[in-house]
Amino acid sequence: MSDAAPPPVVALAGVTKRYNNGTLAVQGLDLRIARGSFNSLLGPSGCGKSTVLRMIAGLEPPTSGTVAWPEAGRPSLGFVFQDPTLMPWRTALDNVALPLRLAHVPKPERHRRAHAMLALVGLSEAAGSYPRELSGGMRMRVSIARALVTEPELLLLDEPFAALDEITRFRLNNDLLRLWEARRFTAIFVTHSIFESVYLSGRVVVMAARPGRLHADIALDAPARRDEAFRTSPAYAALCRTVSDALEKAMAA
Amino acid sequence: MSDAPAPRRNWARVLAPLLVGLLALGAWEAAIRHFAVPAYVLPGPVAIAQTLAADGGSLVASLLVTLRTTVLALLLAVATGVALAVLFSQSRWVEMTFLPYAVMLQVTPVVAIAPLIIIWVNDVQAALLICAWLVAFFPIVSNTTIGLNSTDRNLLDLYRLLGASRWQTLVQLRLPAALPFFLAGLRISGGLALIGAIVAEFVAGTGGASSGLAYRILEAGYQLQIPRMFAALALISLSGAAIFLALSLVSHLLLRRWHESALRAER
Numbered sequence: 001m002s003d004a005a006p007p008p009v010v011a012l013a014g015v016t017k018r019y020n021n022g023t024l025a026v027q028g029l030d031l032r033i034a035r036g037s038f039n040s041l042l043g044p045s046g047c048g049k050s051t052v053l054r055m056i057a058g059l060e061p062p063t064s065g066t067v068a069w070p071e072a073g074r075p076s077l078g079f080v081f082q083d084p085t086l087m088p089w090r091t092a093l094d095n096v097a098l099p100l101r102l103a104h105v106p107k108p109e110r111h112r113r114a115h116a117m118l119a120l121v122g123l124s125e126a127a128g129s130y131p132r133e134l135s136g137g138m139r140m141r142v143s144i145a146r147a148l149v150t151e152p153e154l155l156l157l158d159e160p161f162a163a164l165d166e167i168t169r170f171r172l173n174n175d176l177l178r179l180w181e182a183r184r185f186t187a188i189f190v191t192h193s194i195f196e197s198v199y200l201s202g203r204v205v206v207m208a209a210r211p212g213r214l215h216a217d218i219a220l221d222a223p224a225r226r227d228e229a230f231r232t233s234p235a236y237a238a239l240c241r242t243v244s245d246a247l248e249k250a251m252a253a
Numbered sequence: 254m255s256d257a258p259a260p261r262r263n264w265a266r267v268l269a270p271l272l273v274g275l276l277a278l279g280a281w282e283a284a285i286r287h288f289a290v291p292a293y294v295l296p297g298p299v300a301i302a303q304t305l306a307a308d309g310g311s312l313v314a315s316l317l318v319t320l321r322t323t324v325l326a327l328l329l330a331v332a333t334g335v336a337l338a339v340l341f342s343q344s345r346w347v348e349m350t351f352l353p354y355a356v357m358l359q360v361t362p363v364v365a366i367a368p369l370i371i372i373w374v375n376d377v378q379a380a381l382l383i384c385a386w387l388v389a390f391f392p393i394v395s396n397t398t399i400g401l402n403s404t405d406r407n408l409l410d411l412y413r414l415l416g417a418s419r420w421q422t423l424v425q426l427r428l429p430a431a432l433p434f435f436l437a438g439l440r441i442s443g444g445l446a447l448i449g450a451i452v453a454e455f456v457a458g459t460g461g462a463s464s465g466l467a468y469r470i471l472e473a474g475y476q477l478q479i480p481r482m483f484a485a486l487a488l489i490s491l492s493g494a495a496i497f498l499a500l501s502l503v504s505h506l507l508l509r510r511w512h513e514s515a516l517r518a519e520r
Contacts (some may be wrong), residue, residue, distance in 0.1 A: 032507040059410055081416055088511040089429045101425075102417045130511045 007070040007190045009186045011153055012054055014039030015065035017051050017212075025051045027211040029065070035153075038180055039132055040204045042199035042243065044251055047188045048212025053156050056188065061139040066106035078185070080184060084129040087147075092118065093127040096145045103150075117145040120182075131146035137168035141175070148179065157189045161196070170231075173199055173208045194247060201227060206243065208250040215250035218243060263365060296480040301487060304480040312469055316488050319465035321497070322378070322450040326385030330442055333386070334393030335435065342392075342401035342427065343419075351397075359391035363449055367456040377457055382463070384453035389446035396438030398432025433512050438502040443496040497508075 009034060012031040018024050026048040033039055041049040054060045055067055057079055069075065080177040090154045093114050094101075100110035118127055121141040131139055140160060157176075177200060180187055182238045191197050197204045198220060221238055223230055230236050278298045284290075285297035292300050305312070337355070341348035367384045374380040404427050412422045454467030468483050473481040508515040 023386065057414055059414065075362050077414065080409065081407045081411070084405060085405065087426070087429070089432070098411075102412070102415045102421055123261060132511060134514075 006035060008073060009035050009061060009069070009071060011066075011068045012052070012056070012069055013068065015052070015062045015067065015217040016064045017055060017216055024211040025061075027054075027213050029212075029214055031205065031214065032176075033186060033188060035071075035186055037203060038182045038201045038247035039189065040201040040245060041139070041188060041190045041207060042192065042194065042204050043207030043215075044073035044209050044247075045192060046212075047250075049070050050206050051212065052157050053158050053188060055230050056154075058100045058158055067238075070096065073130045075153035075186075076150055078150065078155040080140075080147045080155070080160045082159045084131065084136075084143040086139060086142055088131050091128050091130055092123060092142045095131070096149050098146060099150045113149055114145075117149045119240075120148075120179065121145045125228060132235070135168075136164055140164065142240060144176065144179070148185075148215055149186075151183070153185055154220065155187045157187065159192065161170050162192070169196070174227065176200065193244050194240055197252065198236065198243055199221075199231060204243050204246075206246045206250050208253045215253060217245060217248040237238055260334060261492040293477050293479045296483055300480045301483045304478075304482045304484045305487070308481070309484070312466065312485055312488055314464045315469045315485075316492065317448050318333050318445070319454065319467065319489075321493075322381050322385055322454075322465065325449045326382050326389050326450060327439075327443060329382070329386045330393055330446065330478035331439065334390045334438070334442075335397055336498050337390075338397035338424065338431075339403055339428075341398045343423075348398070355391060355394055358387060363388050363452050364456065367453045371453075371457050381450060381453045381457060384456075385449035388449035388452075389442040392438040392441040392445065393435065394438075396441075397431050399436025399470050401427045404430040405435075413423050433508055434515060436500075438508065440497060440500045440504065443500045447489070448471060449495060 010033050012029055015026060015029040015031075015227050016024070017026040022077055023029060029052065031052075041052060051196065057077060058067075060076070085107070086092075086123065087098070090098075092181075096117055097110040097114035112240045115124070115127060118124055118251075121144060123138060123141050123145070126134060126138060131142070134142065144160070148159075151224060164172065187201075189197070189200060194227065198208050202222070203219055204220060205214060207213065208215040220243075222239060271275070282297045282299055285295065290297075296304075337351070341352065363384050367380075370383050371377065371380045408426055408430075409422070412426055438500060446488070450465065451467045454465040455471065458468060458471060465488060470482050470485045473479070473485065505515050
C-alpha cells in the first residue's frame, strides 16, 4: 500500500477552506491519492470530509493551499452524491446517459453505453423506468452507473449509501467493489461508517472535526478478495478495531 | 409502468360533484316554485335552461368571442411569463429590478386600469387582450420563477461538473424541473384570463356583432331579461370550469410518469 513510488493522481497541499460565514471547514490538509487505489475519508459529521471531496471535484475552490494533478492534468471525474440526484422526468437509461448527452455523444452510442452500464449494475430491466418507480437501492445503482458511464479515472463518492438500509448497503458495497476490481479507477469514498470504510478500502484517512483536519492515515492490510467471508472474519474485526480506535482519538482531539 | 386507470375512483370523482350539483339545482327550483319568486328577481334553473335552449345561439356566438380573447391572452401570458421568468432566473439583478413592477401590475385592479387601456389603445380587441393578459401573466411569471430557482442543488452541481453550458442547463435541467410549478400557475392563469377578458368587456361595453358575453349580460340587464342574464352567467361558469379541466388534463398528461402531484393512489 505504498503510495510513494508512482506520482499520485491528485495531491492536496496545505488545503484550507473557510466559508464566507467564517466557519473553518478544513485546515492545512495534505493528502496524496495513489492511482488505482480505493480510499475512504472517515470522520464525524462536520469534519469537512464532504468539503474535501467538493474541492477535489472543483465544485469549490480552496481558500488557501493547492489541489494539484501531478499526472497529465485533471483526469475524468465521476461524482456520486449522497442522494441519487436523478432527474425524475427522465428514465433510468436517460439519466445514465446524461454525461454523454452533455458531451454531445450521438444518441445510438450513448444509449449503447448506458445500456451496458445499466447491465453492469444489474438494472437492465429498469432501463425504461422512471426514478419514482425504482427502490432506493436501485436509484443509487442508477446514480453509480451514471458516474461510471464516462469511464472516469477518478470516482468521488459522498456518503452514497448513508440513506439505505443495511441489507441494500451490503449488496451495493459488494457491487461497488466488483466494479472497482473490473475497472480499477481511483476511488475516494466519504463515509461516517467504520465498517464500510474498512470493508471497501485499502486506505482509510481519518479526519478530526472543528476545524476539519487529517488525524490518522491507515493503510489496511486486507485480502484482495473482499466478500461476506471477509466481513465475518477476525481479520476484519481487528481492522475495524484499529480504525475505530483512531476515530475515537480523532473525536477526542 | 402502470398506465391502467382506476375506473371506480374516476366514476366517484365525476358522480359525486354531479350529484351535489343536481341536488342544489333541484332545491333551487323547488324554492322558486314554493315561494313563487318572480323570474325578474331570481329565475329557476328550468327557466334558465329554457332560455338557453331558445336563444342560446346568440349567446354562444358571444361566448366564442370572449373565449377567443381568453385563449389569446393566455397564450400571450405563457409566452411573456416564461420568457420573463427565464430572464429572472439568469440574473438576481434582473429579478431584483423588475419583480416589484410585475407585482405592481398584478395588484392594480384591472377594473381600475381597463378604462385607461381602452382609451389609449384604439383597437378594442387589442385593449381587451391587454387587460386579460395583465391578470393572467403574473401567476405564470411567479410560479415559473420559483420553479426555475428551486432546481435541485446537487443536480446543478452535477451539470457544472459535467461541463454543461448555460443553455444545456436551462433547457435540460431548469425548465423541466420548473414544469410542475409552471403548470400549477397555468391552471390559475386560465381562470384569470377568462375573468380578465369579461371584466374588460364590461368596462368597454362595446356593442355590435363582435362583442363578447359580458356585453350580452349588460344588455340583458338593461332589458330586465333576467333569465337570459343567468344563462350567460351559466355559460361563463361552465367555460371557466372547462378551461380548468382542460389545463388539469394537460398537466396530468405531462407529469403522470414522474411527478408526485400526478401520482395515483396505487400503493
